[in-house]
Amino acid sequence: MxxxxxxxxxxQPFHVMELVKKAEGITQAGHDVIHLSIGEPDFPIPSLVSSAFQEAISNTNTRYTNALGLWPLREAIAQHYWDTFQVKVDASQVVVTAGSSAALNYACLALVNPGQEVLLPDPGYPCNKTFVQIAGGVPRPIETSSAQNFQPTSQQVEALWSDNTAGLLLASPSNPTGTRIQTAALAQIAELTAxxxxxxxxDEIYQSLCYGSPAHSIMQIIGAPSDKNGVVVVNSFSKYFGMTGLRLGWMVVPPHLLSSIEKLAQNLAICPSTPAQWAALACFKPNTLDECERRRLVFSERRDFLLKALPQVGLHLSSNPEGAFYLYLPSxxxxxPFCTDLLEKAHVCAVPGKDFSEVDGNKMFRISYANSMDNLVRAVERIEKFMNGLPN
Ligand SMILES: Cc1ncc(COP(=O)(O)O)c(C=O)c1O
Known part of the structure; x- marks a missing residue:
């Protein structure tokens, strides 16, 4: 054997895949299922990016690049930090990766020794545990509640930190909650880990998908990653730029980490997708940034709609989701069983919390508003009918 x-x-598998399989069965049986389960924008890739991708293919710009990525793209990303946040980043510290997934994987492999603990907020993005485990590390949850907007405090980090702790992985805005960490709290945490x-x-993957207040980066607090501050910034072309399937992200790393990341990238992937890198250069053109800004406003309208409509059908949010495209609600x-019933009886697919939380995932579920307003309106109507049919 x-x-x-x-x-x-x-x-761990994604438990939601079972539900998605069930949803496919219901669709095949002729019903129309509305997906509030999906973690990717429902927009096509921006038009200039699409043309640049096709051009790269027809120009046969398809050979391996440097393992750290195309230099012009690394420069463009560094310039973007200056243009957006007035933070000076040296392009040599920027590494282009196959999605932020590869960046998170490399960071854990380069920084975690077998048996060491890595602190991870709970609820959180499920793959983070796996990245830690692949490096031989032990994921240690920081239990967060809606009262603290599902973001950890420096006091919690301090209380859980031991001689065996290697570091902490944070996301703001976060998946599944859409909540952001306050600047003061983040500054305290960064001071503590250093x-x-x-x-x-x-993990700043949802950085530019913020509503109500402007996007921010930890680099506005601590400056660029340095050997002293020990910060690694991770980002992606997947969400704001809507390029999930092109598999491109990046990381900004302290200089001391660079050669380790380079060796890992050379060995594990050789390089990120070459045509995707050429295409990504079009992300920072004014037309693309305008297109993505218009999309952000569409997400913002959908969020406002749900924040008003869901309490009216008996679903009350207890946190303040200011970013990404997720709401994390008490079930x-x-x-x-709630998400299964919702799917089977109302044909609305939402995600149970157990993929995101070991603590109280069974009490929570996630809604993604990466779906059209028409579908969100129809989904709320169906949810209302379903909720009205529940025993008191
Ligand atoms: C918080 C978070 N980090 C990282 C990722 C990985 O995304 P990608 O590899 O497409 O950049 C995701 C994907 O959903 C996510 O939600």
């Missing part, structure tokens, strides 16, 4: 590795058995000589991986009953 073929023997599988311990790691392969440790990795004082402990640990790392802080800051009327155990979120696993």
């Amino acid at each position: 073929l023997k599988l590795s311990h790691l392969s058995q440790q990795v 004082r402990k000589n640990g790392f802080l991986i800051m 009327p009953y155990d979120s696993d």
Whole structure:
């Protein structure tokens, strides 16, 4: 009998895939399922990016690039930080990766020793645990509540930090909650991780999808990643630029980390997709930035609609989701059967919290508003009917 590795058995599946499979069955049976489950923008890739991608293919710009990415793209990303946040980033510290997934993977492999703990807010993005485990590390949850907007405090980090802690991985805005960490709290956490000589991986993948207040970066607080501050910034072309399938992200790393990341990138991927990198250069053109800004406003309208409509059908949010395209809500009953019932009876697919939280995932569920306003309106009507049919 073929023997599988311990790691392969440790990795958790996405429980939601079971639900999505069920949704496919319902669709095949002729029903129209409205998906509030999807973690990717419902827009096509921006038009200039699409043309640049096609041009790269027809110009046969398809050979390997440098493992750290195309230099002009690294420069463009560094320039973008200056233009947007007035933060000076040296292009040599920018590494282009296959989505932020590869960046998170490389960062953990370069910074975590077997047996060391990495602190991860709970609820959080499920793959983070796996990235830590692949490096031989031990994920340690920081339990957060809606009262603290699902973002950790420096007091919590300090209380959980031990001699065996390697660092902390944070996301703001976060998946599944859409909440952002306050600047003061982030500054305290960054000061703490630096004082402990640990790392802080800051996942800013939803950075530019913010509503109500402007986008921010940890680099506005601490400056560019340095060997002293131990911060690694992670970002992606997937969400704001809507390029999920092109598999492109980036990281900004302290100089001391660069050669380790380069070796890992050379060995694990050789380089990120070449045509995707040429295409991504078009992201920073004014027309693309305008297109993405218009899309952000569409997300903002959808969010406002749901924030008003959901309480009217008995679903009350207890946190303040200021970013991404997610709402994380208390479930009327155990979120696993609730999401199954919602799918089977109302044909609306939402995600139970157990993918995101070991603590109280069964009490929560996630809605994604990466779907058209028409579909959101129809989904709320269906949810209302379903909720009205629940026993009191
Ligand atoms: C918080 C967070 N980080 C990272 C990722 C990985 O995204 P990608 O690899 O497409 O950049 C996701 C995807 O949903 C996410 O939600």
